[in-house]
Amino acid sequence: MRSSPLGRLLQFEGTAMLPNVLLMSKLMVLLLLAYHFFFKIEDPFIPFFQFLDVFNQAPGLFKWGLRILFGIFATTLFLNIWVRTSALILGAIVILGLVASKPLFNNHTFICGCALILAGLSNRTQPPLLLIYQLALVYLGASLNKFLDPDWWDGSFMHTWLFEARENPFYLTVSQWFPERYFAIFLSWIAMSSELILGVLFIFKRTRNIGVWIAIIFHTILFTMTAFKFGHFFQSLAILLIAFLNWPKGAVIVQFKSGSLKLLRLIFSWLDWDQKIKWEGNLSSNNWMVLKTKDGQQTNHKALKDLILYTPLFYISLLGLDMLLYLIFYYERTLLFILNLIIYWGLIFYFFPSLKNQPSK
Amino acid sequence: MTTRFKVGLLFLAIQVGLIVYARFIPERFFCWAPYDIHSKYEIQTTINGKLLSSTEAEQRYNYKSKGWEQRSIYNIISLVAQYERTYGANDNAQVEIIFAVNGNPEEKWTLKP
Numbered sequence: 316m317r318s319s320p321l322g323r324l325l326q327f328e329g330t331a332m333l334p335n336v337l338l339m340s341k342l343m344v345l346l347l348l349a350y351h352f353f354f355k356i357e358d359p360f361i362p363f364f365q366f367l368d369v370f371n372q373a374p375g376l377f378k379w380g381l382r383i384l385f386g387i388f389a390t391t392l393f394l395n396i397w398v399r400t401s402a403l404i405l406g407a408i409v410i411l412g413l414v415a416s417k418p419l420f421n422n423h424t425f426i427c428g429c430a431l432i433l434a435g436l437s438n439r440t441q442p443p444l445l446l447i448y449q450l451a452l453v454y455l456g457a458s459l460n461k462f463l464d465p466d467w468w469d470g471s472f473m474h475t476w477l478f479e480a481r482e483n484p485f486y487l488t489v490s491q492w493f494p495e496r497y498f499a500i501f502l503s504w505i506a507m508s509s510e511l512i513l514g515v516l517f518i519f520k521r522t523r524n525i526g527v528w529i530a531i532i533f534h535t536i537l538f539t540m541t542a543f544k545f546g547h548f549f550q551s552l553a554i555l556l557i558a559f560l561n562w563p564k565g566a567v568i569v570q571f572k573s574g575s576l577k578l579l580r581l582i583f584s585w586l587d588w589d590q591k592i593k594w595e596g597n598l599s600s601n602n603w604m605v606l607k608t609k610d611g612q613q614t615n616h617k618a619l620k621d622l623i624l625y626t627p628l629f630y631i632s633l634l635g636l637d638m639l640l641y642l643i644f645y646y647e648r649t650l651l652f653i654l655n656l657i658i659y660w661g662l663i664f665y666f667f668p669s670l671k672n673q674p675s676k
Numbered sequence: 677m678t679t680r681f682k683v684g685l686l687f688l689a690i691q692v693g694l695i696v697y698a699r700f701i702p703e704r705f706f707c708w709a710p711y712d713i714h715s716k717y718e719i720q721t722t723i724n725g726k727l728l729s730s731t732e733a734e735q736r737y738n739y740k741s742k743g744w745e746q747r748s749i750y751n752i753i754s755l756v757a758q759y760e761r762t763y764g765a766n767d768n769a770q771v772e773i774i775f776a777v778n779g780n781p782e783e784k785w786t787l788k789p
Contacts, residue, residue, distance in 0.1 A: 360738055361755045361762075363705065368762065399680075417755040418739040422710035422747075429687075436684040445684035452688060456695045456708030463699070464712060466778040475779040476714045480744045545711060 323395045325588040327627050330398045333439050334589070335562040336446070337395070338627045340402045340434045342554045342634055343427050344389050347409065349638055350547050352424060356381045356408070359415040367415050377415065381408050403435025423546035426453065430555050446558040447517055450530075455514035461507045470499030473506075477541070485540050509533050527559050528667070535659050542652045550637065554630075563608035563625055567591050569618070570598040570605040579619075586628045620666055633662075702750035715749040717775035718742035719756060723767050736764070749775045753785050760787055 327334035327341075347353070358378045359367040370377035385408050392401035409428030413420050433445040461467045474496055477486035490498040509529070516526030534549055544550065571580075573596040580594055598605060606618035613621050623629050636658070644651035691706070698707035719741045721728045733741035737759055745752055753773055760769050768789035776782045 361758050365758075365762070416738075417705070417751070417758065418737065420705055420751070422708065425706065429691075432687060433684055436680040436687070438678065438680065441681075445681065445688065448688055452691055452695075453708050456691070457710060457712065459695065460698075460704070460707070460709040460712045466780070467712065471778040471780065472712065472714055476711075476746075479779060480714055480716070548710065 320394055322588060324393050325628060325631070326395060328589040328591060330395050331439055332398050332402070332434065332437060333443060333558075333562060334627070335557050335560045336434050336437055336443050337398055338630060339446075339554055339557040340398070340405075340431055341393060342557070342630060343430055343434075343551070344392060344405060345634060346547055346550055346554060347424070347427055348389070350424075352409065352412070352427075353382060353385060355419060356385065356412045357416065357419075360419075361417040362415045363417060364414065370415075381412060384408055399435045399437070401435070402431045406431030406433075406435060421546055423548035423551050426548065426551050426555070430551070430558075434558070443558045446555065447523065450552075450555060451514045451517035453514075454510045454517065458507055458510035458514060461503075461510070467503045467507060468500075470496040470501075470503050473499040473503045477502075481541065481543070483541060523559060524668075527556055530556065531663060535663060538659070539656060542648075550634070554634070557630060560624065561610065563591075563610060565609055566593045567622070567625060568593045568595060568607040569622065570595045570607070572596070572598045572603060575603065583622070583626070586626050588628070591625075592622070624666065702748060703754050704748035704751060705754075709747065711746050713746070713748050713777060715745045715775050715777045716743070717745055717749055717752065717773055719752070720772045720774070722770045745775075749773070749777055757787060 327337045330337055332340070356378055358374060358376075359370050362368060367377075385405065388401040388404045388408075391397050392405065406428045409424060409431065413425060413428065429449055430446060433449055434443070436445055437443045464472070466472045474490075477483040477499070478490070486498070486502075492498075493501075513526055513530055513533070516522040516529065530552065534552060538544060538549055569592055571594065575596075583592055602614045604615055604618045606613045606621055612618075637655075640651060640654055644654065691708070695707045698704055698709065704713070719733050719737070721733050721736065728736065730741045737756055739752065739755060756771055756773065760767070760771060769787070770789060771787040773785040774782060775785070
């Protein structure tokens, strides 16, 4: 079963990509499909390069050519065949689709295309530095655009967006407590500074993990305040951050006391399609669980958290749950928002690293 | 440094170039400028003396004809101008885009046949 084509969908080890980069790539394609990108691929219409209009001499050629290629290489990617080439071509199709149509352009699709291209240019022996630098570039570019715009210094953008355009309840309430535009200016400078800091943190290896958590918390606060995911940029970013994980090489050994953790072992036997986890019921210390990788070991709850984070189906399930909730509560947006907040903040508080129980070698 | 890595660096360098290039033009495409400008706008297109409805204008440009735009307003101006210069060149359309950027005073962009 696990070596069948269906099994390959859920396996991420043993390919030309790092497992977490392959996972990121598959999830990125799923996200694009969920947001109907496949059906948005059309013949060139007001393209960025006017020579693309030549394809309109043969209606349907460009559209169906790209859609067929997208279908083929999405299939090969999901089945772990030519994974790097597949990701590269899929990313190129996404960007070509945007280049062929100015009305279609948006940044939350562009980041997906960039991530897939750079995943296709990565390998399984080196950290995915290109993806890391891409995210740094996104934040640095965004902060530069804002710092050079006077409407960000005086809060004009923030006030127009939150007060006039969205009539954001949080902003409407809190801004009344302060003199005019003070809160808008405060939010503006927080946003600009955060993006600049994030861009810098991602560049350097020592500060990358801090950058990841600041990015997660920053965007979740943004969602909490605005109930807005900026198209699917929120999800695109979360998926891209999977590439930042320090994915364990080789087997993951979980030691437990004989006869214990039966439910946990049963659950992970369903989730571990790569058969990466080796269970050893010979633990004799006071700990109830020890997780060992080549990078070190963790105990008890920290071990359980790492075990979850190293399980690809955890992320697939999260994305699936996010999409399912959206479909079920499509007409109950307030309830959907509350459920999203509970899940997102619950995950943040559960996985936020504590200062205790640091990894030991 | 592998060839793939070098190609990746080139891909990133192109994006850096586009960010710099965006400093010299009003449009904000492919330069990581998401949600830094918020403009209220309306496109009014007149062909042979007949003002197109919102729906007709949306169908013409494949983009919403009025509302809020969270990227540069010049992105919209660019696509409208290109349409009228190419696909709509024989329609002799007259287009006005009325817009206000980040709550600033209203402005108007006009395209005449």
